[in-house]
Amino acid sequence: xxxxxxxxxxxxxxxxxxxxxxxxxxxxxxxxxxxxxxxxxxxxxxxxxxxxxxxxxxxxxxxxxxxxxxxxxxxxxxxxxxxxxxxxxxxxxxxxxxxxxxxxxxxxxxxxxxxxxxxxxxxxxxxxxxxxxxxxxxxxxxxxxxxxxxxxxxxxxxxxxxxxxxxxxxxxxxxxxxxxxxxxxxxxxxxxxxxxxxxxxxxxxxxxxxxxxxxxxxxxxxxxxxxxxxxxxxxxxxxxxxxxxxxxxxxxxxxxxxxxxxxxxxxxxxxxxxxxxxxxxxxxxxxxxxxxxxxxxxxxxxxxxxxxxxxxxxxxxxxxxxxxxxxxxxxxxxxxxxxxxxxxxxxxxxxxxxxxxxxxxxxxxxxxxxxxxxxxxxxxxxxxxxxxxxxxxxxxxxxxxxxxxxxxxxxxxxxxxxxxxxxxxxxxxxxxxxxxxxxxxxxxxxxxxxxxxxxxx
Amino acid sequence: xxxxxxxxxxxxxxxxxxxxxxxxxxxxxxxxxxxxxxxxxxxxxxxxxxxxxxxxxxxxxxxxxxxxxxxxxxxxxxxxxxxxxxxxxxxxxxxxxxxxxxxxxxxxxxxxxxxxxxxxxxxxxxxxxxxxxxxxxxxxxxxxxxxxxxxxxxxxxxxxxxxxxxxxxxxxxxxxxxxxxxxxxxxxxxxxxxxxxxxxxxxxxxxxxxxxxxxxxxxxxxxxxxxxxxxxxxxxxxxxxxxxxxxxxxxxxxxxxxxxxxxxxxxxxxxxxxxxxxxxxxxxxxxxxxxxxxxxxxxxxxxxxxxxxxxxxxxxxxxxxxxxxxxxxxxxxxxxxxxxxxxxxxxxxxxxxxxxxxxxxxxxxxxxxxxxxxxxxxxxxxxxxxxxxxxxxxxxxxxxxxxxxxxxxxxxxxxxxxxxxxxxxxxxxxxxxxxxxxxxxxxxxxxxxxxxxxxxx
Numbered sequence: 001x002x003x004x005x006x007x008x009x010x011x012x013x014x015x016x017x018x019x020x021x022x023x024x025x026x027x028x029x030x031x032x033x034x035x036x037x038x039x040x041x042x043x044x045x046x047x048x049x050x051x052x053x054x055x056x057x058x059x060x061x062x063x064x065x066x067x068x069x070x071x072x073x074x075x076x077x078x079x080x081x082x083x084x085x086x087x088x089x090x091x092x093x094x095x096x097x098x099x100x101x102x103x104x105x106x107x108x109x110x111x112x113x114x115x116x117x118x119x120x121x122x123x124x125x126x127x128x129x130x131x132x133x134x135x136x137x138x139x140x141x142x143x144x145x146x147x148x149x150x151x152x153x154x155x156x157x158x159x160x161x162x163x164x165x166x167x168x169x170x171x172x173x174x175x176x177x178x179x180x181x182x183x184x185x186x187x188x189x190x191x192x193x194x195x196x197x198x199x200x201x202x203x204x205x206x207x208x209x210x211x212x213x214x215x216x217x218x219x220x221x222x223x224x225x226x227x228x229x230x231x232x233x234x235x236x237x238x239x240x241x242x243x244x245x246x247x248x249x250x251x252x253x254x255x256x257x258x259x260x261x262x263x264x265x266x267x268x269x270x271x272x273x274x275x276x277x278x279x280x281x282x283x284x285x286x287x288x289x290x291x292x293x294x295x296x297x298x299x300x301x302x303x304x305x306x307x308x309x310x311x312x313x314x315x316x317x318x319x320x321x322x323x324x325x326x327x328x329x330x331x332x333x334x335x336x337x338x339x340x341x342x343x344x345x346x347x348x349x350x351x352x353x354x355x356x357x358x359x360x361x362x363x364x365x366x367x368x369x370x371x372x373x374x375x376x377x378x379x380x381x382x383x384x385x386x387x388x389x390x391x392x393x394x395x396x397x398x399x400x401x402x403x404x405x406x407x408x409x410x411x412x413x414x415x416x417x418x419x420x421x422x423x424x425x426x427x428x429x430x431x432x433x434x435x436x437x438x439x440x441x442x443x444x445x446x447x448x449x450x451x452x453x454x455x456x457x
Numbered sequence: 458x459x460x461x462x463x464x465x466x467x468x469x470x471x472x473x474x475x476x477x478x479x480x481x482x483x484x485x486x487x488x489x490x491x492x493x494x495x496x497x498x499x500x501x502x503x504x505x506x507x508x509x510x511x512x513x514x515x516x517x518x519x520x521x522x523x524x525x526x527x528x529x530x531x532x533x534x535x536x537x538x539x540x541x542x543x544x545x546x547x548x549x550x551x552x553x554x555x556x557x558x559x560x561x562x563x564x565x566x567x568x569x570x571x572x573x574x575x576x577x578x579x580x581x582x583x584x585x586x587x588x589x590x591x592x593x594x595x596x597x598x599x600x601x602x603x604x605x606x607x608x609x610x611x612x613x614x615x616x617x618x619x620x621x622x623x624x625x626x627x628x629x630x631x632x633x634x635x636x637x638x639x640x641x642x643x644x645x646x647x648x649x650x651x652x653x654x655x656x657x658x659x660x661x662x663x664x665x666x667x668x669x670x671x672x673x674x675x676x677x678x679x680x681x682x683x684x685x686x687x688x689x690x691x692x693x694x695x696x697x698x699x700x701x702x703x704x705x706x707x708x709x710x711x712x713x714x715x716x717x718x719x720x721x722x723x724x725x726x727x728x729x730x731x732x733x734x735x736x737x738x739x740x741x742x743x744x745x746x747x748x749x750x751x752x753x754x755x756x757x758x759x760x761x762x763x764x765x766x767x768x769x770x771x772x773x774x775x776x777x778x779x780x781x782x783x784x785x786x787x788x789x790x791x792x793x794x795x796x797x798x799x800x801x802x803x804x805x806x807x808x809x810x811x812x813x814x815x816x817x818x819x820x821x822x823x824x825x826x827x828x829x830x831x832x833x834x835x836x837x838x839x840x841x842x843x844x845x846x847x848x849x850x851x852x853x854x855x856x857x858x859x860x861x862x863x864x865x866x867x868x869x870x871x872x873x874x875x876x877x878x879x880x881x882x883x884x885x886x887x888x889x890x891x892x893x894x895x896x897x898x899x900x901x902x903x904x905x906x907x908x909x910x911x912x913x914x
Contacts, residue, residue, distance in 0.1 A: 034772030094774055100670060158772055185676075199675060203773040212737025213557060216887040217760045218656060218858025219642075221788050222752035223732070225742035228761035228783075232692035239686065275680070280669025280779075283812035285682035295679035303674045304685035305776050310763030311784060315491030315615055316660040316821050317551055318786045319762050319887060322737075326685075327768060329775045331678050355740035364773050401675025430673040430776060 004388075004453040007140035012132065012445050019132045020115070020441065022052065024108040026090075026124050027117040033068055033091035034158045042068045042154050045090050049152060056135035058150070063170075065162035068154030075134055075148045082455055083147040085176035085415050087405055088127030088183065089156030092119040093430045100432035113438055120436040122429035126182040126422055126444065127152055133448040145456035149174060153405070156183075159201070159365025160404045167405075167412050176415040178378045178455060182444070183403055184421035187395045189437070191269065192386045192447075194379055195419035196372040197297065197398030198406055200332035202342050203305075203364030206234060206349055207325045210357045214310065214319040224320055225356035228309040231324035234352050234359070238302055238328070243287045245302045245330075249344045253335045255371075257298050265293050268395060278426040297398035301331045329364075331400060338366035367404035370417070378418045381454035386420070389447045394420075420447070461845075461910040464597035469589065469902050476589045477572070477898065479509065481565040483547075483581050484574040490525055490548035491615045499525045499611050502547050506609060513592035515607070520627075522619035525611030532591055532605045539912055540604040542633035542872050544862055545584030545640065546613030549576040550887045557889035570895055577893040579886035583639040583879055583901065584609055590905040602913035606631060610862070613640075616658070616822025617861045624862075624869050633872040635835045635912060639901070640860055641878035644852045646894070648726065649843045649904075651836055652876035653829040654754065654855030655863055657789035659799050660762075660821030663691060663806055664782045667814045671767065671776040681777055682813035685766040688781035691809050691816070695759055695785070700744045702759045702787075706801045710792045712828075714755050722750050725852060735883040754855035758788045786821075788857060795823035824861035827874070835875045838911035843877070846904045851877075879904070 012019075029045035032038040046062050046069045053060035053073040060073045068091060095105040095118050103109045108117035115125065130150065137144045151174065153163050167174065184195040208227040215224060240246050270293055276284060286295040295301075305328060310321030330341055342363050349361035374396065386394045399419075406417045422444035428434045469476075486502035489495040503519050503526045510517035510530040517530040525548060552562040552575050560566045565574035572582065587607065594601045608631065610620050624631065641652040665684040672681060697703050727750055733741060743752040752758075762785060767778030787798055799820050806818040831853065843851045856876075863874045879901030885891045 034770075034774070036771065094768070094770060094772075096768070096770065097671070201675070201775065203775065210738060213885070213890075214554070214888050215736055216858065217758070217762065217786055218658070218788055218856070219882060219886075220736050220753060221758040221760050221857060222756055223741045223743045223749045224736050224738055225740075226760055228764055229692065229696065232689045232761065232764075235686065235689035236693035279672055279677050279681050281667060281681055281813060283682075284680045285813045286680045292680045296677060299679055301674070301678040303678050303683055303775070303777055304689065304767070305674065305774060306767030306769045306778065307685055307689075307764045307781065308769040310761070311551070311553070312763045312765040312782075313491075313551060313553065314493065315551075316784060316786065317491070317762060317887070318658065318660065318760070320760055321763065324764065325769075327773060329674055329773065331675055356738060356742040399675070400678060401673065425676060428670070429676075430774070431671050433670075 004450055005141050008136045008449050009446055011136040011140040012449065016442060023125055023128050026128060027108040027119050028106055030106045031091045031154065032094050033155050034094060042091060046071050046154055049090055053131055053150065056131050057138040058134060063166065065166050067162040070154070070163070070166055071152040073150035075138070075144050077144045077147045081146050082177045083149065083175065084452065084455060085174060085179045085409070085413065086130045086148060086150045087179055087181045087409065088152045089123050089154065090127065090152050091154040091157050092122070092124070093157050097432065102433055110438065114435040115438055115441070116433065116435045118434050120434055121423040121427035122434065123156070123183045125436045125441065129182060129422065129444040129448050130180070133445050133452070136449055137452065144452060146452050149176060159367060163405060164408050167408060171412055174413050176413055179409045179413070179415035179417050180451070181403060181406065181417060181419050182421050184399050184419045185423040185425045185427065186421060187268065187397055189424060190392065191395050192390045192392065193395040193397045194382050195397050195399045195421065196374055198370045198403055199400050200336065200338055200369035201329060201365060201367045201402035202332065202338045203327065203329040204342065204345060205325060205327050205362040205364065206231065207323065207360045207362065208357050209323045211320060211322045213322045217318040217320050220320055226320050227324040227357055228321050230352065230357050230359070231309065231326055234349065235304055235326055243285070245300070247302070247344050247348045250300065250341065253337060254300060255334045257294060262294065266291065268293065268397065296400040298333055300333050300336060303329055305329055331402065332369045334369045334371045336369060338368055342366060367402050368407040370406045372417055376416045378416050378455065381457070382418055382420050382451055384454045385447050385450035388450050389443050461907055462598055465593045465906050466903055468593040468597040469906065473899060480582055480585050483585060484565040484576050485563055487563045488548050488611065489551050490612050491551060499548060503528050503611055506547055510588060510607065513588050514595040515591060520623065522623050524619040527611070527620070527623055528609040530607035532595070532601050534601045534604045538603050539634045540606065540632065541909065541912060542631060542636045542866070542870065543587045543605060543607045544636055544638045544866065545609045546580050546611065547584065547609050548611040548614050549579070549581070550614050554889060559890055567895065571892040572895055572898070573890060573892045575891050577891055578880040578884035579891065580613065580640045582893045582898065586639060586879065586901040586905050587637070590902050590909070593906055594909065601909060603909050606633060616824055620862060621865050624865060628869055631870050633870055636866045636870070636872035636874045637908070638860060638863065638874060638876050639878050641856050641876045642880040642882045642884065643878060644725065644854055646881060647849065648852050649847045649849065650852040650854045651839050652854050652856045652878065653831055655827045655860055656857050657793065657795055657826035658786060658822060658824045658859035659789065659795045660784065660786040661799065661802055662782060662784050662819040662821065663688065664780065664817045664819065665814050666780050668777060668779045670779050674775040674777050677777055683777050684781040684814055685778050687809065687814050687816070688766065688783055691806065692761055692783055700742070702757070704801050704805045707757065707798065710794060711757060712791045714751060719751065723748065725750065725854065753857040755790055757790050757793060760786055762786050788859065789826045791826045791828045793826060795825055799823060824859050825864040827863045829874055833873045835873050835912065838914070839875055839877050839908055841911045842904050842907035845907050846900050
């Protein structure tokens with residue numbers, strides 16, 4: 001392992017309060033990529049990030065795309081040194097239901113040892129670690145031990161529609177040995193982890209339309225097909241009684257879990273009671289024959305994310321709704337193909353069309369699953385850095401979420417994806433009251449700083 | 458038939474423009490009884506109506522209730538004359554989806570031979586007929602041929618929760634021979650009708666709750682029961698493949714249609730293509746073995762009126778919703794009992810509870826169905842009045858909608874319900890773009906004026 005001067009950690013300790021205040025500034029931008037009303041907020045957030053990178057001593061630029069911009073930073077160590085690409089995203093999930101937040105989502109607050117805000121953990125806070133780790137090296141040592149290029153996008157939460165063409169156009173300036181991504185959770189507060197598997201994702205909308213407009217259920221009820229009822233029938237038919245998805249072909253390419261991996265997963269210090277507590281559920285559920293970790297990491301799912309139809313206000317309105325809509329999404333595992341799954345979903349949904357109602361399927365996002373090689377030297381370097389800061393070895397885990405860029409970075413830039421995150425499973429990302437543990441802000445920055453020394457070896 | 462002085466119709470012809478402008482004033486009050494934000498609008502509307510009754514020469518008063526007030530008007534003809542109670546309602550349905558209205562719902566517009574506004578037909582416009590018919594008699598003749606008492610409530614669209622206790626408390630001042638209700642449609646523009654049957658109504662809300670808050674579908678998806686999926690299963694199970702309601706006991710007390718009535722219904726000039734056009738549907742649907750009219754008039758239904766769960770905004774948000782809710786309603790026919798149906802629904806819904814999710818049923822409104830005697834002399838009087846104004850005999854029809862007060866008026870006040878309406882099936886009541894044909898405003902007022910002469914006989 002290359003030398004890690006003590007002055008780097010000392011700098012991070014000394015500047016921690018300022019770094020926290022800067023992160024809170026970063027979190028105040030409501031950079032919700034899926035809502036067009038926030039387009040300017042997303043753009044302003046990108047400009048702020050580039051400005052902050054320059055303050056850290058990096059070269060930085062904001063690149064427009066067909067959607068939200070990409071922020072790029074650079075710090076050179078020399079052509080004899082390896083190159084690390086740091087990928088992250090500065091966009092965030094929507095915040096509704098807003099009334100369930102204990103603090104406004106874009107007014108960060110430090111309380112109970114946590115930083116509370118949308119994006120605190122996913123992913124502004126975690127991305128920011130690499131910026132201050134670089135600043136520490138540059139201020140304390142004068143140079144970084146490895147070449148680093150930062151790529152921070154603004155469309156991760158909407159499936160990164162413009163990132164792949166942008167990466168493809170700039171691939172020759174972005175060649176890297178390792179792609180560091182801090183967007184995965186640790187296994188627990190005392191269990192730093194390296195993630196070797198991710199699920200993919202497809203989304204879509206099922207719409208059922210019937211009458212031209214909402215109808216009086218007294219005048220027409222009994223002789224008109226109710227789109228809400230047809231939608232309920234469609235949604236109820238997505239799974240069988242055992243919780244398995246019924247779409248023909250859905251499981252065709254699912255890689256079977258081998259007994260070695262099942263044993264490794266079973267050996268992890270998984271706390272089922274804590275999982276239920278984090279989910280806020282009385283009992284878990286799911287596909288028969290699989291453990292909780294297998295269900296969320298290594299088995300595909302099909303979920304209803306939202307339903308809207310007819311009257312939803314106070315009191316009652318006895319209508320037959322003209323329209324019913326559901327947003328659905330599937331988490332995919334190797335070797336499921338997102339396009340093939342969307343094809344299967346669309347074909348299955350279309351079969352519900354009948355003279356009385358029109359049923360449509362609109363395709364949304366598509367991202368491939370990923371399963372990473374366990375024998376890359378970058379993993380050893382990450383384990384070393386983690387041991388140095390946390391005092392324990394890393395756990396090797398998979399993750400149920402999706403990072404669409406991971407399969408793209410490997411394929412396009414040749415970078416070995418190194419997924420080392422500093423969030424926790426109960427950070428409530430994508431939900432109200434997203435938060436991040438303050439001590440992981442400190443230890444995360446040091447781990448990244450140490451990782452660069454380790455990778456330089 | 459008692460004399461009907463020509464001056465009564467002449468007065469109505471002469472004052473028609475002013476009467477229309479006054480009706481538009483009535484329609485400008487957003488008296489939406491189900492929305493607490495409109496409480497003051499409802500109260501102001503009641504005061505306006507009482508004022509307008511006094512201008513017509515009636516005694517009028519506004520009675521507070523535990524909810525929205527009741528407006529009462531009176532005109533005496535003498536103790537030797539029969540008494541007619543005119544029942545109506547000045548409250549209206551909610552207006553969403555607002556963006557589907559061609560004109561704002563509370564800014565009445567005359568266009569294409571129609572008056573467009575929420576409440577134009579259901580029921581402000583139709584109730585207003587009896588006020589101007591009384592004014593015509595009082596101005597042109599000096600007195601009415603029958604005693605009339607008007608009872609106009611503000612809670613019909615929410616199931617009239619306070620009307621029955623109010624009627625019960627005032628029953629001795631409200632004794633009447635006939636209760637005239639103009640809240641039912643004609644069979645068609647050239648087919649004035651007398652309605653002898655109404656369906657009842659119950660409403661309720663099914664709520665499924667699971668996780669404490671919306672969860673990330675990547676982190677938790679696969680091991681957590683999705684409340685939206687459970688709700689879809691519940692809603693899909695409400696009916697069997699033949700469109701029959703599956704709730705045990707639902708059909709137990711349904712009176713079987715006899716062959717004489719089926720023949721009479723089949724002989725009505727029903728236009729199936731026009732029904733589909735009015736509904737805005739490509740094909741009708743419903744319970745196997747029954748005609749369209751039988752389905753909407755004489756068979757019970759169970760409809761989903763609205764569903765709400767999870768993310769409903771623009772784009773996608775891959776959550777497992779914490780909660781899913783559906784509003785449902787059943788239209789009932791004789792001799793179904795609303796309370797027994799709510800009991801059956803509640804018991805059936807409760808059975809869906811399981812360790813992973815909590816399922817609740819909240820009871821809403823309850824109103825009994827009604828089937829009226831066909832041999833009452835008031836029906837002959839109504840037929841006479843209709844023939845005089847429309848030049849054709851009345852059709853005897855049933856209706857799929859619900860007027861909760863009808864069974865109460867018969868039972869409590871001994872009044873024979875006389876359901877003669879001047880709306881049309883395509884007036885779009887309860888939907889966007891509610892409207893009323895202007896010529897029925899004129900002919901309706903004359904028919905009511907003529908009816909009073911006929912009833913005096």
